[in-house]
Amino acid sequence: MGAALALAGALGIDPLVTAELLPAIEAVMVRKLNEHLAEAQDYI
Numbered sequence: 001m002g003a004a005l006a007l008a009g010a011l012g013i014d015p016l017v018t019a020e021l022l023p024a025i026e027a028v029m030v031r032k033l034n035e036h037l038a039e040a041q042d043y044i
Contacts, residue, residue, distance in 0.1 A: 001022065008018035 004022055005015050005018055006023075009015060
């Protein structure tokens, strides 16, 4: 979470907005990563 806040700060995004949106963004990232890993496992 610290890295996400640092990245958002470097991009000029308010840390409070980042903290509010981070759970939703993280959920999408995890879902997409799981899809990608499942597809990669199908090739093995």
